[in-house]
C-alpha cells in the first residue's frame with residue numbers, strides 16, 4: 001500500500017479545522033472541503049488562527065506555521081479531493097448527512113484511497129456498508145480541541161482490512177497522538193462514558209437539584225474535571241451531544257440512555273453552545289452568563 005501523503009478533510013467546523021491543522025503541521029498536504037468554497041476558505045482562516053495561537057504560545061515556530069499553511073488548500077468542489085490518499089469526514093453528526101457525503105465523494109476518490117469518519121458515535125460498520133469501500137473504511141475519532149487533546153480512538157468496521165488499519169495508525173502516530181482501539185459499538189469508549197455523564201448533569205439541572213453554575217463547580221472542584229459538564233457540553237455542541245445520546249439510546253435500546261428533555265429543548269431552540277453563542281451559558285457578553 002502506498003504511503004499517505006495527502007489528507008482530505010470533509011467539514012470545516014471545529015473538528016475538521018482542528019484535524020486539518022494537526023495534519024498540515026505534521027507535514028501532510030491537506031485539502032479542506034465543506035459545502036461551499038467560501039466555507040472551506042473560512043475553515044482555512046480558522047486553521048490560520050489556531051496556528052497563530054500556537055505560535056503565540058511558543059508551541060511552534062512562525063516558520064512551521066507558514067509551512068503548514070502552504071500545505072493547506074481550501075477545496076473548490078468535491079473534485080479537489082481526488083488526489084487524497086486518506087479522507088477524514090468530520091461533518092455534522094447525522095447519519096443521513098454522512099451517507100450523502102460518501103455517495104458524492106467515493107466516485108471522485110481513487111479506488112485505493114482510505115475513507116475514515118471522525119464520528120463520535122455512529123456505527124463504523126454501518127457507515128462503511130453504505131460506501132463502495134467497506135474494506136478501506138474505518139473510524140478515526142479525534143478529541144476536541146484537536147491540537148491539544150492527546151487521544152485518538154481508532155475503530156475497525158467489520159470489514160476493515162488490516163493493512164488499511166495499520167496505514168491509518170501510522171498517520172495518527174505521525175500526528176503525535178496516543179491511540180486507543182475501540183470495538184465498533186455506539187459511542188465507542190470515550191462517548192459511551194462521557195456523554196451520559198453530561199446528560200445526567202442536565203437531568204440534575206432539570207430536576208432542580210442544582211444550578212448550571214453549582215453543578216459545573218461541583219465537577220470542577222469536586223472531581224477535578226477541567227471543565228464543568230455544562231461548559232463542556234457547550235464546547236462540544238449541544239446538537240452533537242444530543243445526536244450521540246440518540247445513537248446510544250437507539251443502538252443499545254436501554255432507557256438509561258434517554259436524552260434529557262431539557263437538552264432536546266435547547267437544541268430545538270438553536271441554542272447549541274459556543275458555536276451559536278448561546279447554550280447553557282450565554283457567550284454574547286464579556287463573560288459567559290448561565291441561561292438557567
Ligand SMILES: CC(=O)CC(=O)SCCNC(=O)CCNC(=O)[C@H](O)C(C)(C)COP(=O)(O)OP(=O)(O)OC[C@H]1O[C@@H](n2cnc3c(N)ncnc32)[C@H](O)[C@@H]1OP(=O)(O)O
Pocket residue numbers: 050053057059119120142143144145146147148149190191194226227232236240
Ligand atoms: C464529543 C466527542 O466526540 C469527543 C470529545 O472530544 S469530548 C471533549 C473532550 N475534551 C475535553 O474534555 C476538554 C476539557 N477541557 C480541557 O481540557 C481544557 O479546558 C482546555 C484544554 C480546553 C483548555 O484548557 P485551559 O487550561 O482551561 O485553558 P488554556 O490555558 O487557555 O488552554 C490550555 C492550552 O490549550 C490550548 N487551547 C485551549 N483551547 C484551545 C483550542 N480550542 N484550540 C487550540 N488550542 C487550545 C491553549 O492555547 C493552551 O495552550 P498553552 O498551554 O500552550 O497556552
Ligand SMILES: NC(=O)C1=CN([C@@H]2O[C@H](COP(=O)(O)OP(=O)(O)OC[C@H]3O[C@@H](n4cnc5c(N)ncnc54)[C@H](OP(=O)(O)O)[C@@H]3O)[C@@H](O)[C@H]2O)C=CC1
Pocket residue numbers: 010011012013014015016033034035039090091092093094097101118119120121141142143144235236237240275
Ligand atoms: N464537537 C466535538 O467535541 C467533537 C465532534 N466530533 C464529531 O466530529 C464531527 C463534526 O463535529 P463538529 O466539528 O463539532 O461540528 P460543527 O457543527 O462544528 O461542524 C460541522 C461542519 O460540517 C459541515 N457540513 C455539514 N454538511 C456538510 C456536507 N454535506 N458537506 C461538507 N460539510 C458539511 C458544516 O457546515 P454547516 O455549518 O454549513 O452545516 C460544518 O462546517 C461530528 O461527527 C462530531 O460528532 C468528534 C469529536 C469531538
